Amino acid sequence: MTTPIEPANSAETLVEPSRSESPVSKRTVGAFLGAYVGAFLVLIVPIASTLALKVAEVAPDSREASLGVISAIGAFAALVANPIFGALSDRTTSRFGMRRPWVLGGAIVGFAAVLVLASAPNVLVVGLAWTIVQLAMNAVLSGLAAFLPDRVPEQQRGKVSAFTGVAQQLAPFIGLLVANVAFGFGGGLTGMFIVPSALGLALIVLYVLTTRDRVLSPNLRQSFRVSTVFKAFAFNPRRNPDFAWAWLGRFLIVLAFAANSTYQVYFLNERLGIPLEQAALYQLGLAVLSAVLLTISASVSGAISDRLKRRKVFVFIASGLVALGSLITAFSFELPVYLIAAAVTAIATGTYFAVDLALVTDVLPNKETAAAKDMGIFNIANALPQSLAPALAPLLLSIGGGGGNYTALFIGAAIVAVLGALTVVPIKKVR
Secondary structure (H helix, E strand, O other): OOOOOOOOOOEEEEOOOOOOOOOOOHHHHHHHHHHHHHHHHHHHHHHHHHHHHHHHHHOHHHHHHHHHHHHHHHHHHHHHHHHHHHHHHHOOOOOOOOOHHHHHHHHHHHHHHHHHHHOOOOHHHHHHHHHHHHHHHHHHHHHHHOHHHHHOOHHHHHHHHHHHHHHHHHHHHHHHHHHHHHHHHHHHHHHHHHHHHHHHHHHHHHHHHHOOEEEEOHHHOOOOOHHHHHHOOOOOOOOOHHHHHHHHHHHHHHHHHHHHHHHHHHHHHHOOOOOHHHHHHHHHHHHHHHHHHHHHHHHHHHHHHHHHOOOHHHHHHHHHHHHHHHHHHHOOOOHHHHHHHHHHHHHHHHHHHHHHHHHHHHOOOOOOOOHHHHHHHHHHHHHHHHHHHHHHHHHHHOOOOOOOOHHHHHHHHHHHHHHHHHOOOOOOOOO
């Protein structure tokens, strides 16, 4: 099928709040996916590895508690920022477009904050810098999140959603690879922060310069008042029950994922006996395994989901696999067992994020005039668990005394994932 060629650095004037049903070109999808990977290179590498290593460097005697507090505050900043930036994006009338000013501005500020984070001398500066990174990069993500409802027609959403899920999940592999290369060439922990983030910034700038954006006519702009800030977080679950169930499902599944993403470095160190200085290298190996499996599972599930025009069954099965992977992790005391858990989780991750984003886009309350705002509300379900998990995890880790009860932590994650699977059942608008 021939896809349309879109002029670079052009804008689509929004005379009415509608979008074309023509397929989006491969070049545009590629640029978007590159920017999506870029945004997560800035965010995910610290979340997965370097932030924990930095905290262990500046606060070795309180690393778990300090990491939990910093992660919680940063995730709360993301929770607040995403819907507000989304609402501002929906009202932006710049000639540069509705989304691109926020994408570019956020990327520049985020990269500057990473530079500060890399050289931070104490926990306080680490916390402040990480909070700014989260605020800035959620401005980027709020603009990118609107791409699917803004530009992609319904018949193409499953495929683009699958690619987006793969891109998000490949980011840790790419980032850890780049970070380990930087470390190997003598960059140290500072290079592990800066080099992946610089690559991420370059990919985002490329997207901004080569893709179209909708330009909002001033006469169609909704007014922005103080109350708009509060409305950016508001939706009516009774009026939009499908969206509410989809939101709750994503919240629970990300909460289950957050246990592993936040504490993987310390799990490898304490449970599996891997030296802390080698943890990032082992994470890279795990990321390679995950990248292969999730790419296959996402590609297959996204294509089949589009063909069958069904979303719920894929999200349900993937959520169940998240629970299974968490259970296996709970009883992993040797690396081979943990590899099995990682493989199951990777298959679950690819399937879940490939199809769930398409499901959510199908049940957005208002795709026409508030896509970024609604996606911002949905992204709270991504950010809030990352704030709650570091706060709740120490309670489970401390069961039985001490602070390393990873069995309790991952059993709890499995229970949460099962609850997440059940939220798919009441959704009616999508099959």
